[in-house]
Amino acid sequence: MSWGGSDKFMQPTISTIPLATLASGDRLSLQVYTFKGHKPGRKVYLQSNLHGAEIAGNAVIHELIQFFSTLPSEQLQGEVCMVPACNPMGTNERSQHFSSGRYNVYDGKDWNRIFWDYEQAIAIDAPTNGSLDEFAQVHITQDEAVIQQRYRQRILDAFAALQTKIQSPQSVPFREKYRYSLQSLCLDADYVIDLHSSNNQGITYIYYFKNRDDSAKFFLMPVGILLDTYDGDAFDEAFIKPWLALESSFAALGRSLRFDIEAWTLELGSGMQVNADSVAKGIRGVKNYLVQKGVLSLQDYPIESLPYHDIRFTVSSRLNRYYAPTGGYIQFRVPLGSSVEAGQPIYELLCLNKDGQVPHTVKVVAATSGLVYDVSTNQAVNEGEYVMGLL
Ligand SMILES: [Zn+2]
Known part of the structure; x- marks a missing residue:
């Protein structure tokens, strides 16, 4: 390895997983970097660049690889598995110089809305293995560790069954093959x-799931958004939803369980950019989280979590997105990261016409107060195009 390290320090195991052979004979692959600590423990899975334009996480993973390579294995318990550029098909897509890479060109599907979710698959599984509620009933007095291990095995068995179709002569569309490759790295x-x-x-923030507020704080992000509504089959959702569903089944029987299973999406600034501040926040957040979880031990960590009043927590159903009421050119938009009051002008559209009139402008005001967390890169918009978001 070019960046080296002596025997004293950890070295990653690097494995390359073929994803797809292209018509030209070139091959797309995933490359996985795994660091193993001196003792078994938790497994942590990190990936970046699932959406093609969203590249900042690759720098986070690169710096973490370098950082882990300066640590003796005694400082890591369990394993950390990292996959930069986890979607080569999306990453390499271009429209002139611009990365689009959010949608699969074959079927128009969002690359982050395609993942296999056991909570949905359980309908197929239930006739043989019983429903979630039945599972909870059978295990109502069982040890949490045993429940976790048995339920995980159910998930892994149902997932493994997908392979039969993939390997059949019929095979499956690329997205199904792709999600299988990616999820097989993380379901355990x-x-x-x-x-x-x-x-x-965009600004830098974290998405998290219910009953995970305390761990969300470990990432030290100034803004946290609780996913209270799901738009379906996202990578983080597909991983954690089956566990949240099982927690609910136990809760309905009067047993409160909170598995130490967590999924996070970090939003690290703007697309097509590697913003140094967002990368630094990402690295600090991941390190602190791993230290707080007992996976890593580091001298200057844990960093005390930001007090609750310094974190702006909100729920995803309360995000307000603004779309252009007519075609035009965005001007005088309030800057990213600023706070606005209801009724305050937030942007103006310069509108041209073909009616023999001079151009005019349209002012748009905020419907609610909030923080500008995201703005469109393109200041030319057709009617109905995205302009900005408030939280
Ligand atoms: Zn994304």
Whole structure:
């Protein structure tokens, strides 16, 4: 390895997994970097660049690889598995110089809405193995560790069954093959961290799931958004939803369980950019999280979590997106990261016409107060195009 390290320090195991052979004979692959600590423990899975324009996480993973390579294995318990550029098909897509890479060109599907979710698959599994509620009933007095191990095995068995179709002569569309490759790396993990950014211009924040507020604080992000509504089959959702569903089944029987299984999406600034501040926040957050979880031990960590009042927590159903009421050119938009009051002008559209009139402008005001967390990169918009978001 070119960046070296002596025997004293950890070295990653690097494995290259073929994904697809292209018509030209070139091959797309995933490359996985795994660091193993001196003792078994939790498995952590990190990936970046699932959406093609969202590249900042690759720098986070690169710096973490370098950082782990300066540590003796005694400082790591368990394993950390990292996959930069986890979607080569999306990453390499271009429209002139611009990365689009959010949608699969074959079927128009969002690359982050395609993943296999056991909570949905359980309908197929239930006739043989019983429903979630039945599973909870059978295990109502069982040890949490045993429940976790048995339930995970159910998930892994159902997932493994997908392979039969993939390997059949009929085979499956690329997206099904792709998700199988990616999810087979993480379904046995305890903590999954998916590194995204805006595909426009965005601030740095974290998405988290219910009952995980305390761990969300470990990432030291100034803004946290609780996913209270799901738009379906995202990577983080597909991983954690089956566990949240099982927690609910136990709760309905009066047993409160909170598995130490977590999924996170970090949003690291703007698309097509590697913003140094967002990368630094990402690295600090991941390190602190791993230290707080007992996976890593580091001298200057843990960093005390930001007090609750310094974190702006909100729920995803309360995000307000603004779309252009007519075609035009965005001007005087309030800057990314600023706070606005309801009724305050937030942007103006310069509107041309073909009616023999001089151009005019349209002012748009904020419907609610909030923080500008995301703005469109393109200041030319057709009617109905995205302009900005408030939280
Ligand atoms: Zn994304």
